[in-house]
Each structure stands twice: as C-alpha cells, then as structure tokens.
Amino acid sequence: MPSFAETTKVWARIGFLSFGGPAGQIALMHRTIVDEKRWVSEERFLHALNYCMLLPGPEAQQLATYIGWLLHGTRGGLVAGLLFILPGFAVILALSTAYALYHQAEWLQSLFFGLKAAVLAIVIEAVIRIGRRALKARFHRVVAALAFLALFALDVPFPVVIVLAGLAGFVLHGFAPKALVDAATEPSQLPADLAALRAAPPFIRTLGVLVFWVAVWQLPLLLTGAHALKAGFIPEAMGGDANSFAAVFSFFSRMALVTFGGAYAVLAYVAQTAVEHYAWLRPGEMLDGLALAETTPGPLVLVLCYVGFLATFRNPMGLDPVLAGMLGAGLAAWATFVPSFIWIFAGAPYVERLRANTALSGALSAITAAVVGVILNLAIWFALHVLFGEVGRATLLSRTVEAGAAGRVEVPLISIAWPEWQSLDLAALGVSLLAVLLTFRLKVGMVKTLAICAVVGFVLNQFI
Incomplete structure (x- = not known):
C-alpha cells in the first residue's frame, strides 16, 4: 500500500497532465496506476472503469475518485477526485477571465498544441495494453469489436452498449462458463481490514x-x-x-x-x-x-x-x-x-462486492471487453480531431422516407466519423509521430515525452 502523501503527489501530477479528453485521461491513469506504480491490478482497474462508464458525469474523474477511495478510503477519494479537476479548473478560470475582458484565446492553442498531439501516443499505448490483457477469450474479442462498431458506426449511447454486453456475458455464463475468463473474482489486493x-x-x-x-x-x-x-x-x-x-x-x-x-x-x-x-x-x-x-x-x-x-x-x-x-x-x-x-462513495462498496459474485462474473468480464471497444472509439475520435481541422460524417447506409411537405429524404442508418483529408495538420501529424517514436521505440518516460512534444509543438505552431 502506498502512503497517503505518495498518492497525493501522483494524483497532483495526473491532474496537471490529464490532457486529451476521457481517452487520454484513462490512458494516463492506467499507465501510472497500473503499469508504473502497480497500486491496483489490471482487473481491478477495469472493474472500476466498468462502473464509472455507467454513471452520468465525467467518467475519468469518477475513476480517479474510485481508485483513490480504494487506496485510502473517503479522504483518498476526495483528494484524487479534487486534484483531478482543480488544475484544469484554475486554468479555465484564468482563461475565462481573460476571454471575458479581452475576448482573445488564440495564443492558448499554440501553448498546448504539442501536448495534445503527444497524448495521442499515450492513448494508442493504453488501447494496446488494456486490449491485450482484457480480451482473453474469443467471446471477449467479439464483444469488443461489436461495442466499437455500435459506437463508431451506429452512434449507440455507450451505457446501452455496456448494459447489452453485460447481459450477453451473464447469459453465456449460465450456459458455457468455460467460454469466459472470470475477471471479477481476482483476489483482493487490499489489506483485510480495509477490504472488509x-x-x-x-x-x-x-x-x-x-x-x-x-x-x-x-x-x-x-x-x-x-x-x-x-x-x-x-x-x-x-x-x-x-x-x-x-x-x-x-x-x-x-x-x-x-x-x-x-x-x-x-x-x-x-x-x-x-x-x-x-x-x-x-x-x-x-x-x-x-x-x-x-x-x-x-x-x-x-x-x-x-x-x-x-x-x-x-x-x-x-x-x-x-x-x-x-x-x-x-x-x-x-x-x-x-x-x-x-x-x-455510496455505490462503490456495493460494486466491490460484485467482484466476488460468481453469478455476475460473466457479465463483468463481458463489460470489461466492451470497455475496450469504448476506449478504442474514444481514441479514434481523439486522433481524428487532433490530426484534422475538419471532421464530418460519412453515410454508409441510408433509407429513403416520406417527410410530408419536405418530400422524400434520405435518413442515414449507418454513418462513421470521416475527416476532410485536405484539412490534415502536418505539424500535428509530425509531433504525434515523434511521440510514438519516443514512447514505443526509445522507451522515453511519459513526462519527458510530453515535455519534448510541447516544446516542439509550440515552436512549429508559432514560428514555422
């Protein structure tokens, strides 16, 4: 168990580096908490993420609160949740003041341009790591693929995707439990008194x-x-x-x-x-x-x-x-x-109890697989908006219907996010490739990668 002071420092660092929307933030927490610090296991991290995906509000902040609560109870959850949002709140407060008084915000894009492009490499790494560990059976890979397609092409709300995946896992667990990998009954890594x-x-x-x-x-x-x-x-x-x-x-x-x-x-x-x-x-x-x-x-x-x-x-x-x-x-x-x-604070204790319920283990492992599809969808959405100035929708399948006075109109049934290729940002692409090289090939640490890309991005955006 890490000390409270140690976790506080880590949550502060995560709060200051949590760029890139939910995909980047979840990837950052996964790399820090699971891979580097090893404070919680992969299964426990995904179990917490499953629950947070079903809740209204910012899932990344809820995930930070959940893990902080796991490690140090209510005070740990408060510190983790607050430190996750306070740096961004302070920045948005200062920028809102400047905007209201001077109505200028263009300079900020140069300052954070490289950071957004660098976070893309962290997101890609998280998808690979989580997918490799969570998709342990053919059923899970099918669920992840269907979850991704439902979100990316059919625009289905992801709470619906998660619920359907859970139902599929629950039903399959009753008929063919060996087809599932039980991710819910992993032994507790917490001391017995805290776990109880x-x-x-x-x-x-x-x-x-x-x-x-x-x-x-x-x-x-x-x-x-x-x-x-x-x-x-x-x-x-x-x-x-x-x-x-x-x-x-x-x-x-x-x-x-x-x-x-x-x-x-x-x-x-x-x-x-x-x-x-x-x-x-x-x-x-x-x-x-x-x-x-x-x-x-x-x-x-x-x-x-x-x-x-x-x-x-x-x-x-x-x-x-x-x-x-x-x-x-x-x-x-x-x-x-x-x-x-x-x-x-009200729901997590009951969610933790579900980890030991074998009847629900199939549902939980299927939800874990669906979450991989959710993160992949977020990663692709984030990549498109980092690398392209304009992103629209491309219709793959449509249906003609009568619309009264408007006559016959085409209603899209299946559509996907599709970039305007001429709006490709070559500078963003270059910084992203640099981040991929630093992360995957040279094995440079996350903070150093972000710092290098921030400087390179600022120079490119301002002077070239």
Missing part, C-alpha cells in the same frame, strides 16, 4: 452517505438565495432566471444527472439553452469555450465553468463582474462534479 470495511456497508451507513453528500451538493442553492435577498431581489426571483447565481447552479445541477456519454452528449443542449433561453452567451462563444476546455487539463465538461463564468460576469447582481464570474464558474463546477463523489 469497503465490501459490506450497512444500509444505514449508505443512506447517511447519500443524505450527507446530497446536502453538500445542494448547499450553494441556499447561499445564492440568501445573496438574492440581501441584494434586494424579490423572493420569487431567488431560484429564477433573474438570480443568475441560482439559475447557473440549478441548471448545471440538472445537467449533472443526465450527462451520460460525456460532455459532447449535452454540449449542444447547453449551448442552445445558454444562448437562446438564458442569453448567457452570444452565438459562437460556446465554440470558443470548447476550444479552451479541449486544450487544458482536466475533464472536457470544464467548459461548463466557462459558461457559468460568462453568465454571472454579465449579470453580477451587485458584485464586481470578475468576482461574480469566478463565483459562477465555481457554482457550475460544484453542481457538475460533486455528484461524482455521491456515486462513488
């Missing part, structure tokens, strides 16, 4: 955890209402649109419960609502915020903090606009990320 503490929580304790964290989650709503009264707003406006702080917090609290599939699953809705209903943003500003979030460490849903900043910056309710913007960004972050701690 986390494996069998009493119901009252779980209920108490739920009540406590839900109260913590919704506490800012009371504070925003109190500020509204102090500022002279009528009680009816305490939770309405006129109270920008309460509106930001209540809106993103609702979003936290439905963000299945990651940030892109809700960004279109958030952008439309923020522009058309609340008038927090002007058209096009959501794309600027997405560019900021994509090039900074931490979960992509940190873009919601940018939205919260602009919302309260432009309606400060008697406060200094910059201070109001920072509070709005903090409220958006609180509403978005605190539920992740609820899911882990």
